[in-house]
Amino acid sequence: MLVAVVLITGMSGTGKSAALAELARRGHRVVDTDYGEWIEEVPSTDRGRAERLWRDDRIDALLSGHDDGALFVSGCVPNQGKFYPRFDAVVLLSAPADVILARVAARATNDYGKSAAQRELILEDLGDVEPLLRAGATAELDTQAALEDVVDALERIAARVGRLRIELTQGDITQVQADAIVNAANSSLLGGGGVDGAIHRAGGPSILEESRRLGGCETGDAKATTAGDLPARAVIHAVGPVWQGGEQREDELLASAHRRSLEVASAAGARTVAFPAISTGVYRFPVDRAARIAIGTTANYLAANPEVERVTFVLFSDEHLRAFEQALAEITPP
Numbered sequence: 001m002l003v004a005v006v007l008i009t010g011m012s013g014t015g016k017s018a019a020l021a022e023l024a025r026r027g028h029r030v031v032d033t034d035y036g037e038w039i040e041e042v043p044s045t046d047r048g049r050a051e052r053l054w055r056d057d058r059i060d061a062l063l064s065g066h067d068d069g070a071l072f073v074s075g076c077v078p079n080q081g082k083f084y085p086r087f088d089a090v091v092l093l094s095a096p097a098d099v100i101l102a103r104v105a106a107r108a109t110n111d112y113g114k115s116a117a118q119r120e121l122i123l124e125d126l127g128d129v130e131p132l133l134r135a136g137a138t139a140e141l142d143t144q145a146a147l148e149d150v151v152d153a154l155e156r157i158a159a160r161v162g163r164l165r166i167e168l169t170q171g172d173i174t175q176v177q178a179d180a181i182v183n184a185a186n187s188s189l190l191g192g193g194g195v196d197g198a199i200h201r202a203g204g205p206s207i208l209e210e211s212r213r214l215g216g217c218e219t220g221d222a223k224a225t226t227a228g229d230l231p232a233r234a235v236i237h238a239v240g241p242v243w244q245g246g247e248q249r250e251d252e253l254l255a256s257a258h259r260r261s262l263e264v265a266s267a268a269g270a271r272t273v274a275f276p277a278i279s280t281g282v283y284r285f286p287v288d289r290a291a292r293i294a295i296g297t298t299a300n301y302l303a304a305n306p307e308v309e310r311v312t313f314v315l316f317s318d319e320h321l322r323a324f325e326q327a328l329a330e331i332t333p334p
Contacts (some may be wrong), residue, residue, distance in 0.1 A: 203228030219258035240279030
């Protein structure tokens with residue numbers, strides 16, 4: 001479940017292609033966006049050169065579709081900065097000007113930099129563009145080092161910033177920024193105590209107005225309404241089971257409540273989802289047991305559905321947080 005998306009950027013001749021090739025040889029997923037389907041050219045008044053830009057739809061699909069392991073993306077275009085928040089790290093490869101000029105003169109895979117005019121443009125870009133790249137980078141690597149050392153460093157960066165798409169936090173779910181917030185609802189969907197009451201109070205009357213039209217909800221199922229005044233696009237009302245000793249399909253129904261919540265969130269276009277600890281309040285579901293079901297069901301769903309980029313469990317108490325941390329540790333590789 002560890003995911004890392006790393007942008008490798010830098011001026012021509014800094015070794016992006018060589019680093020990408022070695023990363024691929026080591027078994028990583030790599031994409032060179034300087035060519036092909038990723039790029040569109042638009043007219044520019046800048047020194048008579050056409051401006052090469054990332055195609056937003058293609059880059060968005062690339063980043064949204066990656067859900068396992070490290071993805072290394074190589075590129076250097078004017079509009080890449082708008083995607084920086086989608087990367088876990090932005091690594092600038094750099095080298096002194098004389099080293100870069102020697103490399104571009106000697107390389108056989110790319111003709112750019114062979115003419116005097118092109119070499120002059122490279123020097124201008126080192127002065128004008130590279131400082132902008134440096135300002136947006138989260139790390140910089142000097143590619144005068146051996147290729148193996150540079151790639152080792154890139155792998156360490158990916159390992160350090162690699163994220164789980166499941167996150168835990170302690171706090172108030174009504175204050176969490178997410179596309180969809182899951183409500184621990186009762187089968188009437190007309191509000192109640194605990195998280196249910198807090199969400200209705202914070203979201204305002206529009207949530208109840210929509211809920212009335214849904215005709216209730218079966219245990220183990222979930223339905224969506226507006227989020228009202230909450231910092232979300234939708235509330236997913238999930239009905240978890242009341243604990244009755246474990247012999248009334250409680251585990252199965254709790255797993256279903258989580259799975260259906262994620263399915264409804266996906267259908268609503270949500271990329272980020274926030275859950276409470278469903279059924280662990282007045283429904284008395286044992287917290288440790290509920291945590292393992294919630295985390296396991298969510299992990300399985302995320303493995304098959306990359307459109308959901310992050311799920312956050314918002315826990316109220318220290319006891320709940322510890323239980324979910326333990327459940328998450330059980331599925332996280334060392």
